Amino acid sequence: MNEQVEDPEKVRTPEGRSRTVAEPGLCRDCGAPVPPRRQRCRECGSRRVTRHAELNSLSIAHIDCDAFYASVEKRDNPALADLPVIVGGGQRGVVAACCYVARLYGVRSAMPMFKAMALCPHAVVLPPDMKKYQAVGRQVRATMLELTPLVQPLSIDEAFLDLTGTGESLGLSPARSLILLVRRLETEIGITASIGLSYNKFLAKVASDLDKPRGFKAIGRAEALDFLGPRPVGLIWGVGAALQSKLEHDGITTIAELRDRDEIWLMKRYGVMGRRLYRFARGEDLRTVDPDEETKSISAETTFSRDISDLGDLRNRLWPLCETVARRMKAAGLLGGSVVLKLKTGDFRLVTRSRRVGAPTQEPDAVFEAVMPLLEREASGVAYRLIGVGCADLTPLDRSATPDLLAPELLLAPRGDPPAEPAPDVPVPATVPDPQRSFVTSGNPSPMLPGFERLYRRKRRK
Ligand SMILES: [Mg+2]
Numbered sequence: 001m002n003e004q005v006e007d008p009e010k011v012r013t014p015e016g017r018s019r020t021v022a023e024p025g026l027c028r029d030c031g032a033p034v035p036p037r038r039q040r041c042r043e044c045g046s047r048r049v050t051r052h053a054e055l056n057s058l059s060i061a062h063i064d065c066d067a068f069y070a071s072v073e074k075r076d077n078p079a080l081a082d083l084p085v086i087v088g089g090g091q092r093g094v095v096a097a098c099c100y101v102a103r104l105y106g107v108r109s110a111m112p113m114f115k116a117m118a119l120c121p122h123a124v125v126l127p128p129d130m131k132k133y134q135a136v137g138r139q140v141r142a143t144m145l146e147l148t149p150l151v152q153p154l155s156i157d158e159a160f161l162d163l164t165g166t167g168e169s170l171g172l173s174p175a176r177s178l179i180l181l182v183r184r185l186e187t188e189i190g191i192t193a194s195i196g197l198s199y200n201k202f203l204a205k206v207a208s209d210l211d212k213p214r215g216f217k218a219i220g221r222a223e224a225l226d227f228l229g230p231r232p233v234g235l236i237w238g239v240g241a242a243l244q245s246k247l248e249h250d251g252i253t254t255i256a257e258l259r260d261r262d263e264i265w266l267m268k269r270y271g272v273m274g275r276r277l278y279r280f281a282r283g284e285d286l287r288t289v290d291p292d293e294e295t296k297s298i299s300a301e302t303t304f305s306r307d308i309s310d311l312g313d314l315r316n317r318l319w320p321l322c323e324t325v326a327r328r329m330k331a332a333g334l335l336g337g338s339v340v341l342k343l344k345t346g347d348f349r350l351v352t353r354s355r356r357v358g359a360p361t362q363e364p365d366a367v368f369e370a371v372m373p374l375l376e377r378e379a380s381g382v383a384y385r386l387i388g389v390g391c392a393d394l395t396p397l398d399r400s401a402t403p404d405l406l407a408p409e410l411l412l413a414p415r416g417d418p419p420a421e422p423a424p425d426v427p428v429p430a431t432v433p434d435p436q437r438s439f440v441t442s443g444n445p446s447p448m449l450p451g452f453e454r455l456y457r458r459k460r461r462k
Contacts, residue, residue: 025051028216031172031179050175054220055197059164059174060289062196062204063182065140065157066213069097072136073126075190084123088113093303096128100213133157139189147181152289157193158208160201162289179216198224202237202285224283229256236280238273246270255281297340300324301388307346311379314387318375319368321389326364329391335360336391339367341374344386351378360395367391 025034027041028048034041041049052058065071069087074080084102088095095116098107105120117123137156144151147170150162163174170177178195185193194215196208203224207217219227228235233255234244250269252258258266258281266274279285300321308314329336340354353374357366371389 023051023053024055025049026055026176026179028179028214029183031176031183033176050216050218052218052220053222054199055175055218056173058197058199058218058220059162059166060198060200060204061161061163061174061178062201062208063144063159063161063178063193064196064208064212065185065191065193067097067099067103068137068157068191069128069133070099070102071191072133073129074099076132080124084120086113086116086120086123086125087128088116088125089127098123136189136191140185140191140193143181143184143189147177150289150291152291152293160204160289175218182214182216200283200285201287201289202280203283205237206235221283228281228283229254229259231255233258233277236277237285238276243270243273297390297392297394298325298328298334298336299340299342299388299390300328301342301386303386304384307383307385308387309379309381309383311376314375314379314384315372317387318371318389319364321387322368322371323364325389325391326362326367329362329394334391334394334396335362336367337393337395338391339370339374340388340390340392341371341378342386342388342390343375343378343384346383346385348385353378354392356393360393362391 022036025036025038026032026049027034027044027046028050029046030041030044032041032043034049034051039049040047070085073085073087082101084105084107085099086095086102086107087097093113095107095109095111095113097109098116102116102120102123105123107116107120107123113125117125133156140157141151141153141159144159144161148161148163148166152160154160161178163177166177167173172180175197178197182193182195185191192214194208194212195217196204196206196210197216197218198204198207199221203219207219208215211217231254232244233239233247233252234241235255236258239247247253247258252261258277261278263275263278266278268274270277302317302321304317308317336357337360338354338356340352343351345351355370355374357370361367361370367389375387
């Protein structure tokens with residue numbers, strides 16, 4: 001085959017001279033190694049070749065399915081393949097997911113539906129089918145787990161994988177294993193995903209977003225500082241709109257500017273977050289990929305079709321949310337030590353209030369009773385467009401109190417029904433960019449998983 005020779009890679013040596021290096025390369029279609037200076041894979045002829053100097057040494061990955069809900073819908077109805085598809089609903093609901101065709105029109109996740117429809121009036125709008133997405137999400141998870149037990153799910157369609165040391169056991173580099181994994185997701189499940197590969201979680205997550213869809217992007221140690229420098233501080237984990245504007249007020253908009261401040265100053269100014277800012281700005285992230293990382297909160301929320309200011313009306317909308325949260329808490333085998341009320345005003349101002357509960361609970365009425373005084377205080381005639389309730393300070397249910405939960409056949413059964421969800425008002429992630437995280441705000445997206453798995457493991461250890 002007549003192969004074109006690509007431009008050799010030029011790098012600068014510490015002395016400032018230009019030098020060519022042969023960066024290892026892999027075919028993104030079949031995973032075969034591609035020798036230096038080749039543009040095509042010798043095995044399959046694909047031109048999708050990835051090269052990176054540290055390709056063989058990076059082992060922390062973030063895998064994120066592309067436009068997950070919309071991809072599942074397209075998979076199940078090929079007639080939709082070339083059409084703009086939006087999964088979402090309700091008059092004033094938001095976009096839960098949109099395909100890449102819809103994105104060409106400017107449609108984005110978490111965008112209000114009316115805005116999305118104005119941008120792309122001919123879009124096919126489908127109501128979310130959570131049961132179906134959960135089932136596909138479980139298949140994706142199972143495929144990942146065949147590669148390594150160190151899978152930390154972030155939501156229904158994304159996870160961190162730690163492939164450190166798998167090279168020897170699998171006989172493949174982590175990069176190659178990941179390419180083959182994503183290929184399996186395409187051929188066996190019928191959806192596409194993007195890979196971010198780096199030496200820590202922060203950068204792996206950033207990387208997976210750089211080359212979507214069907215992406216593969218590596219960020220190595222040698223380039224991390226240069227890569228991060230010009231990027232906005234909002235790229236850093238945990239820097240939301242509020243902190244971003246505080247930083248901006250202090251004259252810090254890029255990560256490079258963050259690096260000009262010393263750690264003490266940052267900690268005095270931003271507390272614990274200051275230390276994180278200091279480290280992340282330097283591409284340092286010590287968090288490990290933890291399959292057991294606990295769910296931090298479980299919540300549910302709803303956007304109204306018309307703003308509501310009346311306390312009685314708000315109260316009526318609050319109750320079903322408490323029931324939903326309680327159901328999810330029970331599914332996860334967790335008790336909540338505090339409750340959180342979330343309100344969004346008609347002009348999109350976010351109000352969150354929380355309080356501890358007397359005794360940790362997973363009962364809907366206890367959640368309701370704890371959160372009502374918070375609502376009473378906030379419902380002073382202000383018109384709200386959204387209400388949400390959550391439980392935080394979660395602890396596993398005492399296992400002595402629930403012997404039935406320990407039956408292995410129960411634990412190994414499919415992970416239960418996804419929460420019965422959305423009807424006219426789709427529960428929305430109004431402030432979280434990724435709507436797929438709406439019901440478990442951190443940690444494991446399967447509400448059944450965290451508590452059950454811990455209980456199961458404890459039992460096995462006995
Ligand atoms: Mg995704």
